[in-house]
Amino acid sequence: xxxxxxxxxxxxxxxxxxxxxxxxxxxxxxxxxxxxxxxxxxxxxxxxxxxxxxxxxxxxxxxxxxxxxxxxxxxxxxxxxxxxxxxxxxxxxxxxxxxxxxxxxxxxxxxxxxxxxxxxxxxxxxxxxxxxxxxxxxxxxxxxxxxxxxxxxxxxxxxxxxxxxxxxxxxxxxxxxxxxxxxxxxxxxxxxxxxxxxxxxxxxxxxxxxxxxxxxxxxxxxxxxxxxxxxxxxxxxxxxxxxxxxxxxxxxxxxxxxxxxxxxxxxxxxxxxxxxxxxxxxxxxxxxxxxxxxxxxxxxxxxxxxxxxxxxxxxxxxxxxxxxxxxxxxxxxx
Amino acid sequence: xxxxxxxxxxxxxxxxxxxxxxxxxxxxxxxxxxxxxxxxxxxxxxxxxxxxxxxxxxxxxxxxxxxxxxxxxxxxxxxxxxxxxxxxxxxxxxxxxxxxxxxxxxxxxxxxxxxxxxxxxxxxxxxxxxxxxxxxxxxxxxxxxxxxxxxxxxxxxxxxxxxxxxxxxxxxxxxxxxxxxxxxxxxxxxxxxxxxxxxxxxxxxxxxxxxxxxxxxxxxxxxxxxxxxxxxxxxxxxxxxxxxxxxxxxxxxxxxxxxxxxxxxxxxxxxxxxxxxxxxxxxxxxxxxxxxxxxxxxxxxxxxxxxxxxxxxxxxxxxxxxxxxxxxxxxxxxxxxxxxxxxxxxxxxxxxxxxxxxxxxxxxxxxxxxxxxxxxxxxxxxxxxxxxxxxxxxxxxxxxxxxxxxxxxxxxxxxxxxxxxxxxxxxxxxxxxxxxxxxxxxxxxxxxxxxxxxxxxxxxxxxxxxxxxxxxxxxxxxxxxxxxxxxxxxxxxxxxxxxxxxxxxxxxxxxxxxxxxxxxxxxxxxxxxxxxxxxxxxxxxxxx
Numbered sequence: 001x002x003x004x005x006x007x008x009x010x011x012x013x014x015x016x017x018x019x020x021x022x023x024x025x026x027x028x029x030x031x032x033x034x035x036x037x038x039x040x041x042x043x044x045x046x047x048x049x050x051x052x053x054x055x056x057x058x059x060x061x062x063x064x065x066x067x068x069x070x071x072x073x074x075x076x077x078x079x080x081x082x083x084x085x086x087x088x089x090x091x092x093x094x095x096x097x098x099x100x101x102x103x104x105x106x107x108x109x110x111x112x113x114x115x116x117x118x119x120x121x122x123x124x125x126x127x128x129x130x131x132x133x134x135x136x137x138x139x140x141x142x143x144x145x146x147x148x149x150x151x152x153x154x155x156x157x158x159x160x161x162x163x164x165x166x167x168x169x170x171x172x173x174x175x176x177x178x179x180x181x182x183x184x185x186x187x188x189x190x191x192x193x194x195x196x197x198x199x200x201x202x203x204x205x206x207x208x209x210x211x212x213x214x215x216x217x218x219x220x221x222x223x224x225x226x227x228x229x230x231x232x233x234x235x236x237x238x239x240x241x242x243x244x245x246x247x248x249x250x251x252x253x254x255x256x257x258x259x260x261x262x263x264x265x266x267x268x269x270x271x272x273x274x275x276x277x278x279x280x281x282x283x284x285x286x287x288x289x290x291x292x293x294x295x296x297x298x299x300x301x302x303x304x305x306x307x308x309x310x311x312x313x314x315x316x317x318x319x320x321x322x323x324x325x326x327x328x329x330x331x332x333x334x
Numbered sequence: 335x336x337x338x339x340x341x342x343x344x345x346x347x348x349x350x351x352x353x354x355x356x357x358x359x360x361x362x363x364x365x366x367x368x369x370x371x372x373x374x375x376x377x378x379x380x381x382x383x384x385x386x387x388x389x390x391x392x393x394x395x396x397x398x399x400x401x402x403x404x405x406x407x408x409x410x411x412x413x414x415x416x417x418x419x420x421x422x423x424x425x426x427x428x429x430x431x432x433x434x435x436x437x438x439x440x441x442x443x444x445x446x447x448x449x450x451x452x453x454x455x456x457x458x459x460x461x462x463x464x465x466x467x468x469x470x471x472x473x474x475x476x477x478x479x480x481x482x483x484x485x486x487x488x489x490x491x492x493x494x495x496x497x498x499x500x501x502x503x504x505x506x507x508x509x510x511x512x513x514x515x516x517x518x519x520x521x522x523x524x525x526x527x528x529x530x531x532x533x534x535x536x537x538x539x540x541x542x543x544x545x546x547x548x549x550x551x552x553x554x555x556x557x558x559x560x561x562x563x564x565x566x567x568x569x570x571x572x573x574x575x576x577x578x579x580x581x582x583x584x585x586x587x588x589x590x591x592x593x594x595x596x597x598x599x600x601x602x603x604x605x606x607x608x609x610x611x612x613x614x615x616x617x618x619x620x621x622x623x624x625x626x627x628x629x630x631x632x633x634x635x636x637x638x639x640x641x642x643x644x645x646x647x648x649x650x651x652x653x654x655x656x657x658x659x660x661x662x663x664x665x666x667x668x669x670x671x672x673x674x675x676x677x678x679x680x681x682x683x684x685x686x687x688x689x690x691x692x693x694x695x696x697x698x699x700x701x702x703x704x705x706x707x708x709x710x711x712x713x714x715x716x717x718x719x720x721x722x723x724x725x726x727x728x729x730x731x732x733x734x735x736x737x738x739x740x741x742x743x744x745x746x747x748x749x750x751x752x753x754x755x756x757x758x759x760x761x762x763x764x765x766x767x768x769x770x771x772x773x774x775x776x777x778x779x780x781x782x783x784x785x786x787x788x789x790x791x792x793x794x795x796x797x798x799x800x801x802x803x804x805x806x807x808x809x810x811x812x813x814x815x816x817x818x819x820x821x822x823x824x825x826x827x828x829x830x831x832x833x834x835x836x837x838x839x840x841x842x843x844x845x846x847x848x849x850x851x852x853x854x855x856x857x858x859x860x861x862x863x864x865x866x867x868x869x870x871x872x873x874x875x876x877x878x
Binding site: 033084164165167170 | 388392561596601760
């Protein structure tokens with residue numbers, strides 16, 4: 001098992017290396033000059049040139065690339081061209097904000113999506129099945145932007161239940177320690193603030209959960225349908241076992257592999273940051289951080305930001321692969 | 335089977351209402367929150383209750399600041415905050431660009447316009463306890479002067495002419511007197527000194543902090559820095575030792591970044607923020623219809639225009655450029671896309687700026703005349719590219735729609751056009767390289783001086799930076815350079831008026847509009863006066 005993990009991690013190196021190379025080339029291929037953007041519309045030719053030199057942008061691209069790789073090897077993610085802060089320290093609050101929101105959204109998506117899929121499969125072709133699957137279809141194709149604004153309108157403006165945006169009540173700010181506000185508030189014993197943080201998570205969480213929820217529901221349904229047709233389930237049902245027992249003890253376990261795969265992929269996607277959700281709900285996450293960096297041509301932030309996101313993505317997939325052997329003991333890694 | 339059905343009902347209910355249930359349980363938690371804040375204001379408006387209004391202002395805006403060191407930034411969102419932490423030697427008027435005392439209470443200018451003597455306020459301290467005095471001012475200027483051009487960008491752009499420092503030397507004559515010696519007269523010198531980037535910072539603090547000064551800003555201003563959560567919020571609190579009696583009125587200001595315009599308005603409606611910048615003109619009616627909100631207008635000091643790249647056919651022909659000026663119905667654009675909250679532009683700068691030529695009446699909307707000019711020019715009817723801005727800006731709230739209207743105007747006179755757009759940084763880069771035929775763009779003034787519009791946007795020196803239309807006229811250049819060092823206000827205005835006449839004739843652009851940027855606030859926000867430059871001190875603002 002450990003050898004397998006070690007091998008997989010070694011395999012990640014060329015993947016991540018290739019990714020940095022592709023990202024590096026693409027962002028330099030697009031027009032636009034970081035020095036120009038940083039200095040603004042008024043900049044003169046000379047000052048742009050001087051800044052390019054200072055930022056090392058006048059070097060040939062391959063030298064820039066090797067410099068960047070050299071930095072990475074020593075654990076240096078580089079410095080933001082715009083704010084001139086080291087990315088390794090700057091990125092953490094954004095990352096924490098995104099992880100907190102993504103986990104919240106995934107919990108929502110998994111609980112609701114899986115159960116909806118299970119019920120749909122059990123009562124295949126019932127009206128519940130039809131309605132659930134139509135909702136899932138709408139969910140997959142829902143424009144997040146519109147959904148987000150509708151949520152704000154309904155739950156914030158009309159009903160006054162939830163705040164429209166942000167992570168905290170700014171008049172009563174959370175003291176950031178880990179930058180996971182749910183954890184920080186608990187550490188400080190501020191249950192009132194914990195509750196406020198939860199309320200801020202709900203609208204963006206629901207918006208973010210919609211698509212994964214729908215995908216998980218559809219995947220669970222089709223995977224369960226397959227399993228429910230097998231002989232041992234028929235036997236279990238014929239024995240008169242309770243529905244919940246048949247589902248959760250016998251069927252689900254065997255239907256779980258494709259569902260887990262989808263959950264892993266979706267979690268990875270959410271951790272990449274959801275630019276639209278983060279924009280509408282002004283959530284200071286990693287997606288907007290990278291997106292804004294693109295607008296400013298902040299090359300190092302784009303490179304290192306994407307590198308970290310990609311790293312998390314592959315790690316989650318590795319974790320999912322390892323989960324397979326836990327769920328199904330027939331799968332062994334040697 | 336029947337049993338199963340019951341089960342189904344239960345699950346269905348559970349699922350469809352699970353979200354609502356989750357939200358419902360908040361009910362008690364949140365509904366009393368808005369009630370709490372409203373009670374003192376509309377429940378009892380006696381003197382006793384007025385004290386209960388917390389003096390906390392949450393200012394919602396479109397983006398975060400880049401750095402809180404005003405000397406090194408160029409973006410308006412940084413200045414919005416630094417204006418409150420730092421002060422400049424001179425201040426602009428509350429809603430105009432007249433010169434008023436700031437950290438300097440008096441000043442004198444020598445006859446030849448080369449020596450400026452500033453008498454400083456006494457007994458002022460920086461937030462870190464350092465004394466504010468002549469030496470502190472000298473250290474600040476030396477820091478900017480000694481730094482690289484690309485680092486102290488604004489300083490070098492405003493105080494450098496033909497590669498030479500305009501400020502030859504700065505000396506502390508005594509504890510509270512600073513003398514600036516210029517190498518050449520600079521007409522807008524005092525206006526430049528009043529700009530946000532030239533705020534005086536604590537020398538002890540910037541010497542100690544080095545590159546990190548932008549994260550630990552220390553000034554003399556009415557508010558001191560507390561906390562910055564990047565891309566989220568910046569908090570500043572009242573400077574208890576502020577040198578002006580009874581000011582500031584607010585205890586805390588929180589600047590919150592809410593990138594989406596609609597979401598920002600939603601946050602204002604729910605009371606999460608008190609003031610919202612960047613309101614769409616199309617939302618103005620909604621705000622005016624809401625009894626709890628007020629619509630606030632920022633005085634206009636901008637220009638939105640359609641640039642015609644003067645080096646590319648067909649716009650290398652003056653007659654074609656004039657024809658386009660006749661073809662575009664500017665009033666219709668202002669009515670439709672600025673909701674009438676703009677003035678039709680005639681010259682490349684707004685009429686409030688000294689030196690504006692009122693005798694020029696502009697090109698009226700006259701498609702017939704445009705057709706005649708096109709025929710005279712021998713225009714062959716080839717298709718042009720019309721570039722539409724991908725982002726809203728105060729001077730151009732909806733580039734796409736304005737472009738569509740102009741496309742129709744141009745088609746009416748026989749100029750076929752194709753609308754194209756790019757991501758913003760790409761757009762600026764390509765336009766600057768002269769790759770556009772006709773492009774929408776604009777400008778917001780820095781200091782209310784004519785030089786900051788006409789020279790910056792249309793002189794041949796600024797091709798490759800802000801002269802996106804590649805307009806080059808030697809006569810205009812001569813006038814503008816002469817005006818830069820002409821200190822007699824009347825003579826100087828005359829030079830600008832002449833330049834505007836030539837520019838009118840050459841028609842490098844279609845000037846479209848001077849818009850009035852909109853903000854919105856809670857009714858309780860008092861004495862908020864937005865400044866035309868886009869950033870203002872909130873020293874007099876209070877919550878009622």
